[in-house]
Amino acid sequence: MDEFESLSHSKWECKYHVVFIPKCRRRTLYKQLRPHLGEIFHKLAARKECRIEEGHVMPDHVHMLISIPPKHAVSQVVGFIKGKSAIHLARVYGERKQNFIGQHFWARGYFVSTVGRDEETIREYIRNQEKEDERLEQMKLWS
DSSP: OOSOEEETTEEEOOEEEEEEOBOGGGHHHHHHHHHHHHHHHHHHHHHTTOEEEEEEEOSSOEEEEEEOOTTSOHHHHHHHHHHHHHHHHHHHHSOTTSOOTTOOOBOSOOEEEEOGGGHHHHHHHHHHHHHHHHHHHHHHHTO
């Protein structure tokens, strides 16, 4: 995207490469839920006036290139997406007997990096990460 976004008193382009993982004991469940996560993430990002520009749900982690307005802290948006997606997954796919506030599906923390002028490089990396992992696994078989 070559255009800048606008708020009432500012023009901005704030994009971040974000990576986070599910808690170790939930990886089996996570693999079953992967197909549903993309739509959930997009809806949650839109609720915070953010946009997921690129994303890929890997077998054991999530990569996303997200555009966040400067009026929101990155930690606030990532925390919101992780928290609300965990509650949604627990309600829709988990047992309904529990109170789901405070459920922890994702591991604590995340990786974040500003994108700057390397946006196309980051987009390519996110798109091809799974293929590259598979290629490296194949190379290990012959070692």
